[in-house]
Amino acid sequence: xxxxxxxxxxxxxxxxxxxxxxxxxxxxxxxxxxxxxxxxxxxxxxxxxxxxxxxxxxxxxxxxxxxxxxxxxxxxxxxxxxxxxxxxxxxxxxxxxxxxxxxxxxxxxxxxxxxxxxxxxxxxxxxxxxxxxxxxxxxxxxxxxxxxxxxxxxxxxxxxxxxxxxxxxxxxxxxxxxxxxxxxxxxxxxxxxxxxxxxxxxxxxxxxxxxxxxxxxxxxxxxxxxxx
Numbered sequence: 378x379x380x381x382x383x384x385x386x387x388x389x390x391x392x393x394x395x396x397x398x399x400x401x402x403x404x405x406x407x408x409x410x411x412x413x414x415x416x417x418x419x420x421x422x423x424x425x426x427x428x429x430x431x432x433x434x435x436x437x438x439x440x441x442x443x444x445x446x447x448x449x450x451x452x453x454x455x456x457x458x459x460x461x462x463x464x465x466x467x468x469x470x471x472x473x474x475x476x477x478x479x480x481x482x483x484x485x486x487x488x489x490x491x492x493x494x495x496x497x498x499x500x501x502x503x504x505x506x507x508x509x510x511x512x513x514x515x516x517x518x519x520x521x522x523x524x525x526x527x528x529x530x531x532x533x534x535x536x537x538x539x540x541x542x543x544x545x546x547x548x549x550x551x552x553x554x555x556x557x558x559x560x561x562x563x564x565x566x567x568x569x570x571x572x573x574x575x576x577x578x579x580x581x582x583x584x585x586x587x588x589x590x591x592x593x594x595x596x597x598x599x600x601x602x603x604x605x
Contacts (some may be wrong), residue, residue, distance in 0.1 A: 418489035421480050427478045428498070435503040438467050442510045502528045509535040553574060 406599075410427065412421040439462045448457040502522050508514070514536050545565065573598045 412489075413492040415492070416490040418485075418492075420485050421489045421492075422480065424486070424489075425475065430474065432503055434467050434471050435501070437502060438464055439506050439510065441467070442507065446510065471569060493558070502532060505532055506535055509538075548596065 410422055410425045412425065414421050445457045445460040445464070448460070449455070487545050500521055502525075505518055505522070508518075509532065516536060518592065519529060519532055519536065522532055
């Protein structure tokens with residue numbers, strides 16, 4: 378079998394900014410795991426990576442949900458369904474990766490928990506952003522983020538912004554009293570309304586200690602809705 382590296386079409390002389398690692402900023406990304414336990418506890422590396430990857434997936438969720446809200450408000454439902462289907466798969470990833478963390482026993486976690494100080498998943502500003510984007514808005518939750526002015530201002534904006542349900546034609550139809558001449562919503566609109574409501578219910582009911590798992594367990598089946 379020929380060696381792929383000998384293929385003349387393979388480019389091996391790459392500058393840092395054009396390489397795979399340069400594009401993904403791997404040097405910076407892979408140097409961001411800084412255990413605090415001393416001596417370093419073996420399981421703390423897994424604990425850090427578990428939560429860092431969760432935050433990366435949540436960053437993508439925020440990116441997708443923000444776009445979905447724009448589409449819903451403009452009554453462009455086709456792109457919105459695709460986005461919600463992607464969000465569902467992100468939630469699935471978040472759910473499945475908890476199996477890795479479950480290999481850490483409570484006693485093992487207790488061996489390095491003190492090194493983390495007051496840090497807690499409750500302080501995840503991206504999870505708070507997801508809650509606000511889905512309409513689960515509680516102004517008191519902003520207090521946790523007052524120490525970081527830029528993040529606090531961003532969350533304040535999401536808190537004060539009209540929710541998708543407040544301005545969307547999908548939900549306003551449901552609030553109008555139907556008449557004989559009132560058009561029934563198209564199946565796509567009904568599905569979109571149901572999907573957004575399901576996601577908001579999950580965000581509001583998710584226990585803090587295991588919120589990602591709870592949200593993904595009742596994620597809307599956007600891909601099925603899109604096929605209707």
